[in-house]
Amino acid sequence: MxxxxxxxxxxxxxxxxxxxxxxxxxxxxxxxxxxxxxxQQLASEHPQAQTFDSLAQLVAAGVDAVVVSTPLEARPALVLEAIELGVAVVSDKPFALDAALAETMVLAAERRNVPLSVYQNRRWDSDFLTVRKLLGSRALGQVTRFESSVERYSPSSVGKGSGGGFLRDLGSHLVDQALQLFGPVLRVYAELDYRQPDQAYDNGFFMSLAHANGVVSHLRGSCLQDAPRPRFRVSGSEGCYTVEGLDGQEAQALAGLSPATAGERWGAEEHRRWGWFEHGAERERVASERGCWLAFYQSLQAALQGDGPLPVAARDALATTRVLDAARQSAEQGNVVYLSTPVGHGTKNE
Structure with missing residues (x-):
């Protein structure tokens, strides 16, 4: 491939x-x-790879799939160009600035029968895979509250608009994960943080999603938080799971490692970074599942060879974008936004 x-x-x-x-x-x-x-960086890091001036030139060289990882503003046009060229395409996240543009891309791909997926790699984070395993085994009983936070202190990130602000960029991961775990959302409440009153892009957010199955998700993100909350806190009738910090694959990638060079170390969390199960006086470590971002591309490869679904359905990304639109509307109007039809996707843990 x-x-x-x-x-x-x-x-x-x-x-x-x-x-x-x-x-x-x-x-x-x-x-x-x-x-x-x-x-020059590409030649040094991947000397076997060529460089091209345009998407059309790349497609003419012969590819089975293209991955579009440009800034958000330019991305939809390139995705639509790939679709018109008839080549399978992966869009980076966030998928679009709003649901109308997201729907345009989805319908174009469906009309041309071109595979379109979205790079929601954090479905394969170690901590998220561990949550899925706990929910699958019903170790927490009936879950009522799902809390998901990614908070850092990174002032250099304030006001950056390449991903449409923190809500649109980081929020696309957190909403996607919540919809995967608990299914359709009925109503949304959100608040946005700005360092300066005239700032165009938010530097933090809070979202409350009420799922149709009764679970409430609280999602938070910030680049100006000195004391971050747990990455996940999942509360159920039989116990609570918490885990601190971020999945290690991002740090490995930024350090120049890859699944090929890191081998068995890729995605494996050191035991001191494992989370906790707590119920009353009971408290014990929960071994983290091994993270595997490579699974996205393995699933893409299989799907394009006719062996299984795409790793992330384009309509999943559309559903996520609709929730993010509702969150922005809620923050701007200061009220709860009720969705006319439940918005969701993925496997639901009732």
Whole structure:
């Protein structure tokens, strides 16, 4: 399988290229970038990969799929171009600035019968996989509250608009995970944080999602938080699971590692980073599942060979975008937004 990449910024360089180049049975064909600096980085890090001036040029070189990892504003046009060229396409997240644009891409792919997926790699985080396992075994009993937070102190991130603000960018991961675990959402309440009154893009958010199955999800993100909450706190009738910190795959990728170079160390969490199960006086460590971002590309590879579904359905990303639109509306109007029809996707833990 031949895979090409559009964009070699932080996302393309660290979160896509190392995985594509580690995928057994696949060829990392090359990257569309006109930046001399990024072309030099690519030549040093992936000398077998070519560089291209345009998406059309990359497709003409022969690819089975293209991955679009450019800034959000330019991404939908490139996704639509790939669809018109008839080549399977992966869009980075967030999928779109609003649900109308997301729906345009989904309908275009369906009309042309072109596979379209969205890179929600955090479905394969170690902590999220551990939560899924606990819910599957019903170790927590009847879950009532799901709390998911990614909070850091990174002032340099304030006001960055490449992902549409923190709600749109980071929130797309957290909403996707909540919908995967607990299914459709009936109503949304949200608050946005801004460092300056005239700031165009938010630097933090809080969302409350009321799921149709009765679970309430509280989702938070911030780049100005000195004392972060647990990454997950999942409360049920038979106990509570908490885990601190972020899945280690991001740090591994930013350190220049890949599944191919790290081997068995990739995605494996050291035992001191495992989470806790607590119920009354009972407290015990819960071994973390091994994270595996490469599974996204393995599933993509299988799907394009006719062996299973795409790793992330495009309509899942559309549902996530609709929830994010409702969250922004709620924050702007200061009220709860009721969705006319329940919005959700994925496996639901009733």
């Amino acid at each position: 031949r895979i090409g990449l559009v964009g070699y910024g932080k996302g393309g360089r660290f979160f896509h290229a190392p995985l594509i180049s580690s995928l057994p049975g696949a060829t990392f064909v090359g990257v569309v970038t006109r930046s001399a600096e990024r072309r």
